[in-house]
Amino acid sequence: MKTIKDVASLAGVSVATVSRALNKSGYVSEKSRLKVETAIKELDFYPNEVARSLYQKKSKLIGFLLPDISNPFFPLVAKGIEDKMNQMGYNLILGNVQESSDKENEYIRTFSQNNVAGVLSAVEGGFRNMKGMPFVMLDRVASNKEYSVYSDDYQGGSLAAQAVVERNPGEVIVMVGPRDISKSLVRSAGSIKVLEENNINYHLFETESFQFESAEKAAVHLLEKFPKANSIIASNDIHALAVMREAIRKGIKIPEELQIVGYDDNPYSKLMYPSLSTIAQPAYQIGYKGAEILCARIEGKPIKEKNVQLPVTLEIRESLRKKDKDE
Amino acid sequence: MKTIKDVASLAGVSVATVSRALNKSGYVSEKSRLKVETAIKELDFYPNEVARSLYQKKSKLIGFLLPDISNPFFPLVAKGIEDKMNQMGYNLILGNVQESSDKENEYIRTFSQNNVAGVLSAVEGGFRNMKGMPFVMLDRVASNKEYSVYSDDYQGGSLAAQAVVERNPGEVIVMVGPRDISKSLVRSAGSIKVLEENNINYHLFETESFQFESAEKAAVHLLEKFPKANSIIASNDIHALAVMREAIRKGIKIPEELQIVGYDDNPYSKLMYPSLSTIAQPAYQIGYKGAEILCARIEGKPIKEKNVQLPVTLEIRESLRKKDKDE
Structure with missing residues (x-):
């Protein structure tokens, strides 16, 4: 060397x-x-970065704790972080926690041992044991909002319900995501508020996780339990796509007999036929903005907004019926 | 501290x-x-890992160069790497190259500056400029097979064509992936060999990339150019799903009028209706096995197999017709 x-x-x-x-x-x-x-x-x-890092007691590395690398939402967040961090001369170490608190602690330890300059965490409990490292929470921020970037889940849940209410809702099912992830409850609270204000009849259907493994089973179970459902507000796009598949398989017409709205705007939601209407989360921007705040923290610059809530939007595609004429 | x-x-x-x-x-x-x-x-x-790293001139970090984090194949490879590397006490730094050679060089430099113990690369040219770091090539290994783990693309292309040939093929279209990624050519070579041996009429249709952005356009273009196609051998699942969507939108019956076989066994291929038949690549195993070889290189242990070619399998789902009776 x-x-x-x-x-x-x-x-x-x-x-x-x-x-x-x-x-x-x-x-x-x-x-x-x-x-x-x-x-x-x-x-x-x-x-040599390592020599520099030992001397300065911090490196040009940033840690990113993410719950599940196979859910396309998080790679998109990672892309946003990376683009900003690369501009600033930092690189990412990824900690894929796979929803396990053991792995979470292990990764935080690794980050600390490698003198990372700071951490971004999209893991609910990820702020504990940060051992003095500056951090910013992303997406799943309910437990700690000191520095955080997230999208407006309540608004998202409301928009999804509003879309259904305006389109001859019939029997409505609200899928509630895993209870240990607070944002699932916030989303369904937003939906329920709108449904109740409009005196719409609805049922709740709880799902165990946001992951693939549970989506197919949940879809089969949901349509067995509610064979006459007319509108489904899904907990995320993976679950929405699974329900759509199961419905089409059963000969249920989408959206005429059953309309579905998802959550995330996962790139695959456009590739389905019918294409999935969904709540678009600004995944890339969550990462990018979070990286911006973390850089400011690391460099001791003033931070105007410590908590940034980004808006979500409804993407209307083929899985929603036409609007009621009187709306 | x-x-x-x-x-x-x-x-x-x-x-x-x-x-x-x-x-x-x-x-x-x-x-x-x-x-x-x-x-x-x-x-x-x-x-402190950094102090240890400075002393030993290598860290407990591993670099992974991947072409595109938003293609679900690579997060799965990363998961395989991570599981093995965590067992061995290593952690991952991810370099998402986004098919750009500037970013590739930047990440290799970062890896080297952080004294990574070794590198795994799924980027075609990624073996250049490795600056003495031990490395193993994954998936896209055509340019350097010194140490490599990959799946059998020729076999994959053959299996896809065989599946079509056995099911009343009619007019066959072979989608050829981007020419600068050698594996796309190997796959189509495998398909063409089988089609020619069986005297099947086929057309080639080239696609620019493996990514989302180009898939929808390619699908529209393909079905305009070949409106009477009866069988499509797609370059990957993203392109297969886009063609399937466009065909259903046009009222073409799948698989009766048009059968489709994809490549990758991307988790979404099961969530479609009809579910997509596809060539399953062992993404997780490619990562896991690559990590195993890299650990052995780092630790100077003997390596039995320097080049591991993993088999692929045909997953028969709803997008393929029933087999011809005389087969």
């Missing part, structure tokens, strides 16, 4: 001069700076 | 004893070991 000494010797200047040029601190003559830059290029020299 | 000195002082032993106990080298009496372990627990002490 090349060192700062090699650069100094090739440039014909002192190590201290190279150091000043690298750190952009103190006086370096234009001539010396040019020599140093040429030597750096010639040697393909770059400062 | 707690140090080894704090542990020694609480345990009432020397720093050298703590060090021997931690490194499991040299003699430590049972009594002292117990004292050290108790002190470690009490202080919640863990050795």
Whole structure:
């Protein structure tokens, strides 16, 4: 590995001069700076991050705790984080927690052991044991909102119900996501409020998780329990797609007999036929904005908004009926 | 931060004893070991990875270069890597290259600057500039097979064509994935071989990428160009799902009039109706096995198989017609 000494010797200047040029601190003559830059290029020299990290007690790494890498929502959040962090010269270590608190603790420990500069966490309890590392909560922020970026789940639940209410709702089923993830309850509370205000008859149907493994079973069970359902407000797109598949398989016409609205705007929701109407969450922006706040925290810059709530939107596609004429 | 000195002082032993106990080298009496372990627990002490990394010139981090985090194939590979690496005490830094060679070089540099112990790369050119880091190529391995784990694309292409040939093929379209990714050509070569052996009439249809953005357009274009197609061998599941959606939208009956076979066994292919028949790639196993080989390289252990080719399988679902009776 090349060192700062090699650069100094090739440039014909002192190590201290190279150091000043690298750190952009103190006086370096234009001539010396040019020599140093040429030597750096010639040697393909770059400062060792680990040495820098040990000295400064923080690295150019950022940790990201995410609940489930196979749910496309989180890779999109990761992309937003990455784009912002790369601009700022940081890189990501990913901790895929798979909804397990053991893995969560293990990853937080790894982040700390590697002197990460800060952590972004989309894991509900992820703020505990942060061992003094600056962090920002993303998406699942109910338990700690000190610094957080999330979308408006209550509004999302309301928009989904409103869409159904305006389209001859009939018998409505509200799928409630896992109870240990607070946002599922907030979403369904938003839906229930709108349904009750409009005196619409509805049933709740609880699902165990947001993951694939449970979606197919839940879909079969839901349509057995409520064979005459006319509208479904699903807990997320994966569950909505599973219900849609099961309904079509049973010969139920979508959206004429059964309309469905999902949650997430997962890229696959557009590839289905009928395409899935859904609540679009700004996944990429959640990541990007969270990264922005974390950078400001790390660099001790003033932060205007510590808690950013981003709006969601209703994407109307083929799985919703036409609006009632009198609306 | 707690140090080894704090542990020694609480345990009432020397720093050298703590060090021997931690490194499991040299003699430590049972009594002292117990004292050290108790002190470690009490202080919640863990050795600083960065200090260790500087000393040993390698860290407990592994880099993973992947082409596109939003294609569900790669998060699954990452999960396989992670499960194996966590067992071995390593953690992952993810480099999402987004099919850009600038980003690729940037990430390789980051890996090197953080003294990663090794790199796994699913990026075609990713073996260049590895700067002496041990690496294993995954999935897209055509350019360098020194150490590699991949699935049998030729077999996959053959199986897909065989499935179509056995089911009253009619007019067959072979979608060819992006030419700059060698595996797309290998897959279509496998398909073409089988179609020609069976004297089946076929057309090629090239697609620009494996990504979402191009899939919908490609699907519309394909069915305009070949409105009477009876069988489609798709370049991947995303493209297969897009064609299926466009066909159903046009009132084409699947599989009676048009049968489709995808590639990947992306979890969404089961959620469609009709569910998508596809070639299942062992994504998780590619990651897991690659991690195994990389660990062996890092630790200087003997490696039996440097190149592991994993078999693929045909998953028959609803998008394929019934087999011809005389088969």
